[in-house]
Each structure stands twice: as C-alpha cells, then as structure tokens.
Amino acid sequence: MVHHFDLAHGSTRDLNHALHAFNGTDSEAAWQVKNANGLHNLAVGLDAPLTVDIEGHVGYYCAGMNKFARVTVHGNAGPGVAENMMSGVVRITGNASQYAGATAHGGLLIIERSASSRCGISMKGVDIVVRGDVGHMSAFMAQSGRLVVCGDAGDALGDSLYEARLYVRGNVAGLGADCVEKVMKDKHKYELDSLLREAGVSGADAAEFRRFGSARKLYNFNVDNADAY
C-alpha cells in the first residue's frame, strides 16, 4: 500500500508525526510526498525501513538522523541533508547544499548532481557518493566512513581528517591539513567499485579515482607541528 501526503494541504509536523507512527516497527510501507516546496525538516527522525519519495526541492535537514528508511528527494536539497544519519539510504536526484551528511554515523547518502561546501563534515561512518563535484572543506574532520566524488573537489579537502577514506575522480583544488594522497590498492578499488554499484552509479570506473586519507601526523599534539595550523 502506498501512502500519499500532500504538503500543500498538510504541515511538516503532520507528515513527520505520521511517519513516526512507524518508528520501531519493521514496516516497509511506501510514502509519496508531494509539494515539498523547499520546506525544512521533512522526514526527520525516521526509525523504520519505510520508502519515502519526496517530490520537489527540500529545505534544511531533510532525512536528518535517519534510521533504516530509504528516502529519495526528487529535486535539490538544502543544507544538512541526512545530517547525523545512522542507517538507511538517502538519495538526492539534484544538487545538495552545504554540510550534506554532516556527522552521519552510517547508511548511504547519494547525491546525483553536486554537493556544496563541507560535504561529509565530521562524518562518523556514513558512505557518501557524489556524482558531480563537492565544494571546499569537504570531509573536514571526517572521522570514519567513505566519501566518493566522481567530479572535482574544492579547496582544503579532508582538512584535519581522521580515519575516513576519500576517493576523487576529478581534480582536487587543494588538500587540507594532514590530508595526503595514498596508494590505490586492489582492496580500495574493490571497495570503491562496490560502493559505486550500491549507489547505482554507472560510467565511472574505480581505476580512474585517487585515494586520500590522513597522514596521521596531527593525531597527538606536538608543538613542533604548530605551523600545520
């Protein structure tokens, strides 16, 4: 059964309340949401394997803190899409604004066009696949998980990175403090290949990507590294 919700007639509060009724269940109900019209905080705090399709552009924090649900935005997403996501899949068919996937702990975030600055900031285990480019300071202080960029990356990629792994196919405008290019081994190509397949990205070959990660020089404070900041 497919549930329909029209945001031209119901509020954000009504939608989230209706979706939360499934929280803690294993319901795989499908939801079609119309007229998103840039509204903030749509489909936040879900905790069930629902399938939610949102028609139109969304504002801030869509699918924030998601668990288990598969949320697709048929449009562009505002700042903080899928912030602190725990699990599930969030797909944006358009572009995403700043801090996409910020601090997310798990699940998969797919952005079919480009993401703005600070994509994957402080990510804590999420996988993010971007078909297009990412802006500056992406993966800032990223702790774990994987960020895949099929296009170009902006300045200061991976600044103050911890254990997250970054794969970029295009140009990197610049690397942030303690972020270095690393050797692409077979296991990385295999990992990247399966991520691209899981994200449904075709036309990108894992062999075309470069890998970036932490040099781990700033892991314990040493005054002789003060110039690095």
Add this chain to the structure above:
Amino acid sequence: MPTKRRRKRDSVNTAELHSRLRESATFPRQVIAEIQRAARTGIYDIRGFGAKRVMPTFDDLLFLGASMSRYPLEGYRERCDTSVTLGTRYAKKPIELKIPITIAGMSFGALSAPAKEALGRGATIAGTSTTTGDGGMTPEEREHSRLLVYQLLPSRYGMNPDDLRRADAIEVVVGQGAKPGGGGMLLGQKISERVAGMRNLPAGIDQRSACRHPDWTGPDDLKIKIQELREITEWEKPIYIKIGAARTYYDTALAVKAGADVIVLDGMQGGTAATQDVFIEHVGIPTLPALRQAVEALKELDMHRKVQLIVSGGIRSGADVAKALAMGADAVSIGVAALIALGDNSPDLEDEYNALGSSAGYYDDWHEGRDPTGISTQNDELAARFDPELGGRRLANYLRVLTLETQTLARANGKSHVHNLEPEDLVALTIEAAAMAKVPLAGTDWIPGHGKF
C-alpha cells in the same frame, strides 16, 4: 676562605631577607614560574577549574533582609517553596525540578563512569536534573538520572536519535563560560577503548571538539535546527541553548529568537572544561554582569520567566543561589562545586596530589586523566577507587545544604517562594559590583552609570 664567605652569607637572617627583597608587581613569582615553564615545554598551560583571577562576584552583594518596612517568614515553620518548571514555552513535557539547582554538563570521557553515575544518583535524590557532555549518553547515567539533559555539541560525538528520544530535555551547546568561542581537546591518554568507541575514533589519539557546529552557522539556521530536534522528538522535550558569557544581552535575545525554551548562561568562572589558561583568564565576562544582561534582554522581549534562565559559573553556596535568583535567574547550575562535593581536591589525598606536582585545593589538571580521586579519569584502577553511591549521597547532601541556605535567605526577605526574591532585596558592597549587577551601593541609592551621583 670559602668557609669564611659562607659564614657571612648565613649571617643574613630570613626575616631581614624578606623585608629587604622587593617582589616585582609586573613579574611576581607566579609570572616568572610561568615564563620558565613555557620556555621549558614550548606549550601553553591547559587546565580546568575556571578563571582563578579576582573579579566581582555574588560575594560583593548583600541581602537587606526584613525589618520595620518588610515582613519576614518564620524559619522552619512557614513554607518557602523551591520548585522550578523548565521548558514552558513550547515543550509538551516541561521539566519539573524540586530545587532550583541543576548539575551542569560534564562528559563521560572527561569524567569516569562511576563519577557520572554519582552525579545522576545525587541529582535524583535531590529532585533535580543532570546533564550529559561531549561524548554522548552512557547507560549508567541514564539509568541513575531521573531527569537527564542530553547535550547537542559541535563534535556530535555519540549523538544519535535513540538517546535524543530517551532524554528529558535537549541542550544545544553554543559555548561555555570557560571558553566562549573555543573548542576542546580530550588528550590521548584519556581515550580508553570505550571512550574511543563512543566517539568513533581510534583509542589513544587526541580528540578535538570543534568550536562551531557542523550544520548551522547563525541564529537563523539554529532556529531551523531546533525545529528539527523538536520534530524528531515530537515537540515533547524542552530545548535549552547554552551560551558562554560574552555579548550576553544580544546572545540572549538571539537565543530567544532561535526558539529556546530555556537559556543556560555560563559565566567566565565556569569551567570543569579544560582549555588554555590564557583563554580561561582573558576571554568572557564574569557571571555577575552576564546574568544582569541576560535578564535585561529577557525583560525587554517580555520573555522573563517565559523562557527560563539557568545561570552557572562560580556557584558555591546558598548565598550564591539566592543572589542569582534575586537577580532574575530561574535556576542555577553547578559543575566544579559538584565535583568537589563528590570528593575532588580532598585533603585526604594530599600525598598523591603532591606526587602529581599539585596540592589539595589546587588540583586543576582534570584533563590529564591522573585524578587520584577517580573522578576525572578513564584509568580503570583510579576509577575503581570512587564509590558512586557514597559520591551520590555526598552530592545530595550538598544540594540540600544549598537549598536550605537559599530558603533561609528567602524567608529573611519575606519570600514564600525563592523566585519571589528580587533585585530590590540586594545591595552592593563595591562600586564595581553595583555597576555590574545594577543594584545600589549599600547605604546609597547610587548605581554607577545610572541616575544621579
């Protein structure tokens, strides 16, 4: 010859020496020691314990009490209520406290698991709330805290929607009094496997806590962020915003605009948080003027008592609590004092403090993880020394003393509820405190900067 010279030197007695040597006001011994320490180590001093410098405090205010023109209440007989309700603006489930004193946020990581448990036990016995910290919510503290405030911090270590739903209130931490504008660093030696696991980082590395939130940048964004938190938790839980005392009038107004149910204001004396000594001592303003500015902003917006105000930073006694309430706070929060009540800086451990190059009453290196009391450590052996039941009991005792003292002062001023205390009950002992608190200098009607001389 050397023997003769030594004898001559010995002939100068100590008393004479002390009256002859002149210490520099610019370079006193502590300043010299710090320059020497900096030259030796090449790194600034990091510590906890808040600002140690002398500054105007609640000690510079006095209550007038009652006499001919005011009518006091009978001690031990006439009721003086202390209850507080927090989160009446938007939350479906506001928090009801029995006493106007809460426990401030201190992280698991900074504190040991038994210390966190003790804070929960003590607060629960006394009928008040405790608060998580950077590092998430532990099952121990949730289990032992009847009312638990869950902090949303820039690092988002351990942040997850399940704990958000399990919390009784949510506190968005924008700043702390010890370091308005600063982040944090938990040194590698305190990062046990458990702490590392909760923060998704390898054990043994320094963990930086960011100074800015990752997904909002100003009050307009924060308003949307707070709506997100309300949506996730079905608008049930009060949302607090914690700010360090800086530009307090405007920061309070912006926190109201951003949609806070409760504002937590932390003055510069606040600080179990470890940070650079230079930051602690030279950034932010004292609790006294900050509280007055926050109350002015709330009154200006007709939000006083509608958005509740919790003030922290240097609260030690019932006198401090009563004066903060009289100036317009709805409640106070304690951090350092709570740790001391648990047993921190106990003279019983003098030898062990000496071994760490400190002394009971001075120990402030809580970030180093070597705390002999077992409170601010992740060393299992040290943590095992700490008895959470005894610690909880001590904290409850201390909270009761604070409450009794507060009631005593309220009754003396004729108040049947501690919230009925008002600025008109106060006078200042110093010109500085009069100007900062905007209450008259004792025996005059003079408030510097306002009205006639």
